[in-house]
Amino acid sequence: MAETPTIGLILAGGLARRMGGGDKALKPLAGRPILAHVIERLRGQCDDLLLNANGDPARLAEFGLPVVADTVPDFAGPLAGVLAGLDWVAEHRPQTEWLLSVAADTPFIPDDLAARLHRARIAAGTPLACAASGGQQHHAIGLWPVSLREDLRQALLAGERRLGRWTQGHGVAVAEWSAESVDPFFNVNTLEDLAEAERLAATI
Structure with a gap:
């Protein structure tokens, strides 16, 4: 578990346009859905897990996790x-102050993600932290304090959609991972990416 109590959120609410629509997290990778790989890697780092997905939650029932839909249309x-x-944590885990988000199409997330992000934001004295690899920041993979949820709600209602811009406005620490052999934040956006993920999965 994380050194600091943390709930894990897997973001699966996208439209997957580059893969022809549908749930790309349900595409098979090494014999299991991509989402199953993400859950396996995240489960040991968090006190609980939930999924963010829109539409009928029944299609995700096999994973046995709470499913929360967007409240912004x-x-x-x-x-x-x-x-x-953040709203789910505030309602169901009111003693927990932190949410760790990851993308549902990143099957190789590192097993020290939560711990290193917490250390990064403590060292930097910032309320937020995000992951980076190969010199690129991954704003959707990061730590979020529940205390900022109303600020985030107001920003969204005012039209904010860019993760990086909102996090930079509050202060965000960056924890860097090597991408030399396998990028731990490789994400599957296209069928070509899925083929590459199959190749990478065979090497890990």
């Missing part, structure tokens, strides 16, 4: 998913 992006997760 018109597929407002990952910030809306984070807000849904």
Whole structure:
């Protein structure tokens, strides 16, 4: 578990346009849905897990996790998913102060993600932290304090959709991972990416 009590949120609310629509997290990778790989890697790092997804939650019932839908309409992006997760934590785990978000299409997330992000934000003295690899920040993979949920809600209602811009406005620490052999934040956006993920999965 994380050194600091933390709830894990898997963001699966996207439209997957580059894969022809549907749930790309349910595409098979090494014989299991991509989402199953994400859950397995995240479960040991968090006190509980939940999914952010829109539409009929029954299609995700096999994973046995709470499913929270966006409360901001018109597929407002990952910030809306984070807000849904923060609202769930505030209602169901009121003693927990932290939410860790990851994307549902990142099957290789590292097993020290939660711990390193917490250490990064403590060292930097910032309320937020996000992951980076290969010199690129991954704003959807990060730590979010429940205390900022109303600020995030107001930003979304005012039209904010960019994760990086909102987090930079509050202060965000960055924890960097090596991408030399396998990028731990490789994400599956296209069928070509899925083929590459199959190749990578065979090497891990």
